[in-house]
Amino acid sequence: MSGNNPYGQDSQHHVLSVLVKNRPGVLARVSALFARRGYNIFSLAVAPTDHPEYSRITIVVDLASAPLEQIVKQLFKLIDVVRIGELDPKLAVKRELVVVTVKAEAEERGQIAELVRIFDGKILSVGSDKLTVSMDDEPDKVDDFVNLLSKYGIVETQRSGMVALPRLSTSPTN
Secondary structure: OOOOOOOOOOOOEEEEEEEEEOOOOHHHHHHHHHHHHOOEEEEEEEEEOOOOOEEEEEEEEEOOOOOHHHHHHHHHOOOOEEEEEEEOHHHEEEEEEEEEEEEOOOOOHHHHHHHHHHOOOEEEEEOOOEEEEEEEEOHHHHHHHHHHHHHHOEEEEEEOOOEEEEOOOOOOOO
16 A cells, blocks of 8 residues: 555545435535635535435545634535535545546556556546546545556546545344
8 A cells, every 4th residue: 555545544534425305506605614714625526416406525624724624614604515424434435536647758668567457447538749638536546546546647636526425234223
C-alpha cells in the first residue's frame, strides 16, 4: 500500500454520507457553508440516489479545520439535509475512480497495459505517445495505481473523490 492514503484511519479525515433533497442549489449551499466556516473539504462526490427526490453527498472532511460535531450541527441547519451519517472506514464500502493520461512510448506500452490489467483498469484512449487509462477501486489501491504509473510520466489525472456506503452485515436479520 502507498502509505499516503488520506482516507485512512490515522488521518484527520472523516467520511460523511449526507442525504439531501434533490433540489437546485443544494450543493451550492453545502459548499458555501464549508467556505463560510473555513472548513476544508478534502473530497466531495454527489449524485442522485435510487429515489429521484434525493441525492447523496459523500464528503471527506478535514478535521484539522473544525471538529466533526460542529460540522454535523452546521450541516443539519440546512433545510434540504435529510440525514447525515459518519462512515467508519473499517465498516464502509469505499470506491474511487481515477482517469490518467500517461506518457507511453512504444516500448513501454506493454508494461503499462499489463499494469492496467493487474489493477482491473481499462485503456480508454490511445495516442501516438500517450495512453489514457482508468481504474476504480478502494482509495488506497487507486493511490497505488497512480504511484506505479508515475514512473512513466503522468500528463494529467482526474480523481472522482470517494463514494461510500455502510458495509452490509453478513449476520442473518430477524
